[in-house]
Amino acid sequence: MDVRVVDHPLAKARLSTMRDARTDNAAFRAALRDLTLMLIYEATRDAPLVSAPLHTPIARTIGYRLANPPLLVPVLRAGLGMVDAAQALMPEAQMGFVGLARNEATLKPTPYMESLPESLEGRPVFVLDPMLATGGSMAHTIRLLTDRGATDVTAICVLAAPEGIAHLEQSGLPVRVITSSVDERLNDSAYIVPGLGDAGDRQFGAV
Ligand code: URA
Secondary structure (H helix, E strand, O other), X not given: OOEEEXXXXXHHXXXXXXXXXXXXXXXXXXXXXXXXHHHHHHHOOOXXXXXXXXXXXXXXXXXXXXXXXXXXXXXXXXXXXXXXXXXXXXXXXXXXXXXXXXXXXXXXXXXXXXXXXXXXXXXXXXXXXOEEOOOHHHHHHHHHHHOOOOOOEEEEEEEEOHHHHHHHHHHOOOEEEEEEEEOOEEOOOOOEEOOOOOHHHHHHOOO
């Protein structure tokens, strides 16, 4: 499985803002948005283009656009904070949604909503979820996508735990991971260490 770590200095700086427990909700959301821009930029590095002639104010030249923009699928609720940046870079991208809550007793994902196109054959999909922890939520989401025919899935994650990467690797699901850090491990509550805490609470406040 392809795991790409974006360790650009600006990505490191934004990630540090997100990790810092003193960062308030608004600054956390701003740093997540900036970092998502960088992750999407890297995720689309090899995206195929189509070209067409255009006129600048000066001359005729060739212009480009994405040949097959990905479906963006934020995993609610933490993935919501990544949508704005992904849409800013790919305004033509369509959206799907998956809602998963973590059962705090079993630590397993409990689905509460899904809204996805019926067929995903031939469509790249970007799953937006800041935290790849156990990998359970991500694997569940990717199965929803592959059940609809997706074969080209990219997980866009701010942080990944080695346990989550191993889970995805063992699942054999067709996914590559773009992240800004592979952290040390999970703790007993399945939080990433050193991590950044609960990515939903850090964005929206604890509810
Ligand atoms: N989800 C989070 O929000 N944080 C973690 O550390 C793990 C899962």
